[in-house]
Amino acid sequence: MATSASPSPVATIHSCAKTVCVTGAGGYIGSWVVKLLLERGYTVRGTARDPEDPKNRHLKSLDGAGERLTICRADVLDYASLQLAISGCGGVFHTASPVANDPGLVAAAVDGTRNVMNAAAEAGVRRVVFTSSFGAVHMDPNRSSDTVVDESCWSDPDYCKKTNVLSLSLSLSLCAVPGSFHSSGPCGCRQNWYCYGKMSAELVASEVAREKGLELVVVVPSVTVGQMLQPALTASVYHVLRYVCATKTAYPNEVQSYVGVKDVAMAHLLVYENPSARGRYLCLSCVLHRAEVVELLAEICPMYPVTTRCQDESSARKKPYKFSNQRLKDLGLRFTPIKQSLREMVISAKANGHLLPPSSYRPSPL
Numbered sequence: 001m002a003t004s005a006s007p008s009p010v011a012t013i014h015s016c017a018k019t020v021c022v023t024g025a026g027g028y029i030g031s032w033v034v035k036l037l038l039e040r041g042y043t044v045r046g047t048a049r050d051p052e053d054p055k056n057r058h059l060k061s062l063d064g065a066g067e068r069l070t071i072c073r074a075d076v077l078d079y080a081s082l083q084l085a086i087s088g089c090g091g092v093f094h095t096a097s098p099v100a101n102d103p104g105l106v107a108a109a110v111d112g113t114r115n116v117m118n119a120a121a122e123a124g125v126r127r128v129v130f131t132s133s134f135g136a137v138h139m140d141p142n143r144s145s146d147t148v149v150d151e152s153c154w155s156d157p158d159y160c161k162k163t164n165v166l167s168l169s170l171s172l173s174l175c176a177v178p179g180s181f182h183s184s185g186p187c188g189c190r191q192n193w194y195c196y197g198k199m200s201a202e203l204v205a206s207e208v209a210r211e212k213g214l215e216l217v218v219v220v221p222s223v224t225v226g227q228m229l230q231p232a233l234t235a236s237v238y239h240v241l242r243y244v245c246a247t248k249t250a251y252p253n254e255v256q257s258y259v260g261v262k263d264v265a266m267a268h269l270l271v272y273e274n275p276s277a278r279g280r281y282l283c284l285s286c287v288l289h290r291a292e293v294v295e296l297l298a299e300i301c302p303m304y305p306v307t308t309r310c311q312d313e314s315s316a317r318k319k320p321y322k323f324s325n326q327r328l329k330d331l332g333l334r335f336t337p338i339k340q341s342l343r344e345m346v347i348s349a350k351a352n353g354h355l356l357p358p359s360s361y362r363p364s365p366l
């Protein structure tokens with residue numbers, strides 16, 4: 001595996017913490033967290049709203065799953081289901097959250113997190129690792145261009161409510177020709193409810209941790225790319241793959257931060273296992289202009305009609321911001337080159353039928 005960090009054996013943490021719960025176990029990031037935990041010898045209780053849904057089937061074939069993985073039926077909005085899943089666990093990885101730009105889903109992010117934190121406290125869990133989002137960090141219009149974005153940065157909630165940076169509510173299908181997609185979500189909203197929800201959820205997690213004396217460590221990933229273990233297409237992978245087949249016919253004049261999914265999962269393990277880990281850990285490996293992303297994709301997929309046109313060719317190219325991922329590096333994480341993660345993402349998307357053969361897509365109009 002490309003992600004590297006000095007493994008700390010399970011024995012370094014309190015013995016009861018060898019059994020851990022991962023909420024959203026069948027999701028993109030959740031599946032990788034489960035995989036790495038099993039590889040490190042943990043006994044894992046994963047949660048899914050419907051364990052029998054074929055989208056969770058891949059979990060059963062992970063190494064060690066037969067002996068040490070149980071999937072519990074739990075909805076983060078159903079406290080009793082969480083109590084059952086978390087009881088007897090020494091640690092909780094809370095990855096479950098709707099990844100969509102829909103105001104109706106903010107409650108699942110925020111109330112769901114409160115429920116998970118309370119259930120963890122009630123069960124005597126030692127440490128909770130919460131998966132936040134870079135959306136809780138960078139959405140601040142007043143941040144100066146010289147600022148080094150790090151763990152001290154927070155998004156402005158009012159700004160989140162007024163803007164729409166990532167259209168995550170699009171129909172997640174690439175098996176269609178360019179031009180057949182809508183450019184706004186089903187609710188037609190322009191607000192960034194996803195960032196607002198993640199930021200609010202992170203604040204709630206911190207508040208409950210303080211009140212209940214729970215150890216909380218927060219991983220803050222940026223747009224996550226890399227191999228999908230799960231069969232279903234997830235929002236961040238879709239966000240990038242639509243340039244491969246040019247279903248997004250032009251890219252914006254914008255910069256974005258990216259990270260590999262294996263690195264994100266490894267970050268969760270490192271902050272869990274390191275006794276002195278506290279607070280937030282920014283998990284991003286690079287900031288790229290979208291022009292650089294499509295260049296990398298064109299190198300990786302020369303047969304595909306990768307998007308080449310910028311939506312805004314008259315303005316100067318937006319510049320990347322500075323950032324620090326030093327806290328995770330200090331814990332031993334060595335970030336995977338993003339081109340490698342993008343390549344692995346494309347291969348897994350093809351294998352899962354999310355990318356048709358190149359001839360199925362029309363070239364991007366110039």
Ligand SMILES: NC(=O)c1ccc[n+]([C@@H]2O[C@H](COP(=O)([O-])OP(=O)(O)OC[C@H]3O[C@@H](n4cnc5c(N)ncnc54)[C@H](OP(=O)(O)O)[C@@H]3O)[C@@H](O)[C@H]2O)c1
Pocket residue numbers: 023024025026027028029030047048049050074075076077094095096097098099108112131132133134198220221222223224225234235236237
């Ligand atoms: N991918 C990214 O670029 C990225 C970046 C930063 C942060 N994150 C965060 O990482 C986490 C995982 O995201 P992902 O990309 O892996 O998304 P994903 O593949 O869509 O997985 C989301 C998971 O959340 C679960 N979920 C959603 N609503 C739920 C509810 N009401 N009750 C229980 N489970 C629920 C889903 O489980 P079921 O539907 O099976 O129940 C699913 O397993 C999220 O917290 C997200 O905000 C993702």
